Amino acid sequence: xxxxxxxxxxxxxxxxxxxxxxxxxxxxxxxxxxxxxxxxxxxxxxxxxxxxxxxxxxxxxxxxxxxxxxxxxxxxxxxxxxxxxxxxxxxxxxxxxxxxxxxxxxxxxxxxxxxxxxxxxxxxxxxxxxxxxxxxxxxxxxxxxxxxxxxxxxxxxxxxxxxxxxxxxxxxxxxxxxxxxxxxxxxxxxxxxxxxxxxxxxxxxxxxxx
Numbered sequence: 001x002x003x004x005x006x007x008x009x010x011x012x013x014x015x016x017x018x019x020x021x022x023x024x025x026x027x028x029x030x031x032x033x034x035x036x037x038x039x040x041x042x043x044x045x046x047x048x049x050x051x052x053x054x055x056x057x058x059x060x061x062x063x064x065x066x067x068x069x070x071x072x073x074x075x076x077x078x079x080x081x082x083x084x085x086x087x088x089x090x091x092x093x094x095x096x097x098x099x100x101x102x103x104x105x106x107x108x109x110x111x112x113x114x115x116x117x118x119x120x121x122x123x124x125x126x127x128x129x130x131x132x133x134x135x136x137x138x139x140x141x142x143x144x145x146x147x148x149x150x151x152x153x154x155x156x157x158x159x160x161x162x163x164x165x166x167x168x169x170x171x172x173x174x175x176x177x178x179x180x181x182x183x184x185x186x187x188x189x190x191x192x193x194x195x196x197x198x199x200x201x202x203x204x205x206x207x208x209x210x
Contacts (some may be wrong), residue, residue, distance in 0.1 A: 001039060005046040005058070013057040021062030025074040040071065047077050067184050075188060083185035086123055086173060092116040095124060099131040105157040115162055121171035130165055137161035 008014045018024065025040060047060060062078060064070065075081070087095060093116035100107065107115075119127060138155040 001042040001046060005049075008058045014059070016058060016060045018060075018062045020064060021074075022064040022066040022069040025062070025071050026069050027071050040074075044073055044077060047074075067188070068180065081185070081189045083181060083189050086121060086178070087127075089116050089120075092119050092122065092127060095127050096131070099128060100157070103131075103135055103157055104154075107157070107159055107162075111159040115159075118166060121173065123171070123173055126169070126172050130162070130169055133165040133169070134161040137164055 004016065008016050024043065028037065028040065060078075067075075067081075093112055096112050096115055096119075100112075119130065122130070134157055138157060138161065141155065142149060
């Protein structure tokens with residue numbers, strides 16, 4: 001852990017991004033494994049000095065789907081706590097285009113827009129899974145012929161393939177989960193401010209943690 005932050009400081013300005021940060025910074029318990037406790041403690045110590053005691057700029061970002069599981073001390077040390085909602089229609093359309101960019105497909109602009117409407121409540125991961133499943137449809141249609149066909153001869157992905165995939169998929173994020181996220185954000189999250197106000201309050205100081 002010390003090496004991670006030492007390298008980040010040496011290569012500054014730098015970003016330390018930890019996905020599923022709750023797995024490392026869960027609430028401390030009496031029967032907690034000693035190694036886990038030491039790693040957690042060391043991370044908190046390093047986080048305290050990420051932008052203060054070292055030369056250079058280090059931005060620390062943690063992402064989690066279980067913010068309520070975070071240790072209280074860890075939660076306090078993250079200066080900004082931002083709730084990232086599920087992608088809206090325009091964002092879903094952009095994600096679908098990006099996911100399909102490297103795949104041979106026949107989807108029109110209107111069909112992609114229609115898909116973005118039909119995927120209300122889908123997360124970015126859900127959209128990725130949807131595209132992967134739809135991409136397998138042309139292969140499955142070939143049946144035994146897939147053994148002899150060349151990769152470049154596989155039919156392109158079409159809207160009908162997405163229709164089939166959508167029949168067997170549902171959003172992975174439950175409405176109850178969204179309510180819990182919003183409640184946590186209302187309690188601990190940073191409130192959105194006016195862009196002009198943010199500029200006026202910017203001190204230009206070094207990054208600490210986010």
